[in-house]
Amino acid sequence: NAGVTQTPKFRVLKTGQSMTLLCAQDMNHEYMYWYRQDPGMGLRLIHYSVGEGTTAKGEVPDGYNVSRLKKQNFLLGLESAAPSQTSVYFCASRNYRGTMNTEAFFGQGTRLTVV
Amino acid sequence: EDKVVQSPLSLVVHEGDTVTLNCSYEVTNFRSLLWYKQEKKAPTFLFMLTSSGIEKKSGRLSSILDKKELFSILNITATQTGDSAVYLCAVSGSSGDKLTFGTGTRLAVRP
Numbered sequence: 001n002a003g004v005t006q007t008p009k010f011r012v013l014k015t016g017q018s019m020t021l022l023c024a025q026d027m028n029h030e031y032m033y034w035y036r037q038d039p040g041m042g043l044r045l046i047h048y049s050v051g052e053g054t055t056a057k058g059e060v061p062d063g064y065n066v067s068r069l070k071k072q073n074f075l076l077g078l079e080s081a082a083p084s085q086t087s088v089y090f091c092a093s094r095n096y097r098g099t100m101n102t103e104a105f106f107g108q109g110t111r112l113t114v115v
Numbered sequence: 116e117d118k119v120v121q122s123p124l125s126l127v128v129h130e131g132d133t134v135t136l137n138c139s140y141e142v143t144n145f146r147s148l149l150w151y152k153q154e155k156k157a158p159t160f161l162f163m164l165t166s167s168g169i170e171k172k173s174g175r176l177s178s179i180l181d182k183k184e185l186f187s188i189l190n191i192t193a194t195q196t197g198d199s200a201v202y203l204c205a206v207s208g209s210s211g212d213k214l215t216f217g218t219g220t221r222l223a224v225r226p
Binding site: 031033035040041042043044045048050058059090092094101102103104105106107108109 | 207
């Protein structure tokens with residue numbers, strides 16, 4: 001059972017470079033989320049998706065873009081990386097059970113450093 | 116804007132102590148409240164609460180929700196060093212099905 005898989009696990013970028021983080025889930029979940037976690041800040045929502053082809057902004061969307069072309073994949077892009085985007089990024093997914101959402105399942109995280 | 120506030124921010128106890136972690140929230144059309152434990156990597160799921168007054172229990176951990184007063188508590192009895200972690204609370208409402216997290220409570224259990 002793979003669950004939620006994030007790639008890469010670690011990355012160092014220079015300021016101004018671009019990159020894409022990939023999140024893949026094999027649980028056929030409708031909802032997918034991208035969070036960033038900084039010391040003392042908990043998990044802050046960047047963007048999320050409630051289904052294939054849909055995306056929405058979260059709490060801290062500036063500097064990021066996302067795409068959900070396939071149900072199982074949710075991509076997070078940084079067009080021009082800045083040191084303020086140094087963080088640990090988590091992807092999560094969840095689904096419905098009856099009329100209720102299920103718990104969210106998390107990937108193992110991507111540690112990104114922008115120098 | 117959904118909001119989750121956890122207290123205390125950090126806590127140091129000795130093995131065998133009982134701890135209570137607090138989570139208060141503001142959310143439009145509340146659906147569920149979730150507790151997670153985070154050690155070094157990804158958060159792992161503990162409980163999901165949807166109904167007021169019904170306790171969820173797993174071993175030494177238990178949690179209860181008060182929808183009238185908009186808060187939840189997570190209790191850990193007979194703490195062990197393996198309980199050392201950050202405990203995260205999250206809420207889900209109907210405003211786009213976001214899952215909003217608090218900043219977490221960092222628990223340290225000393226031998």
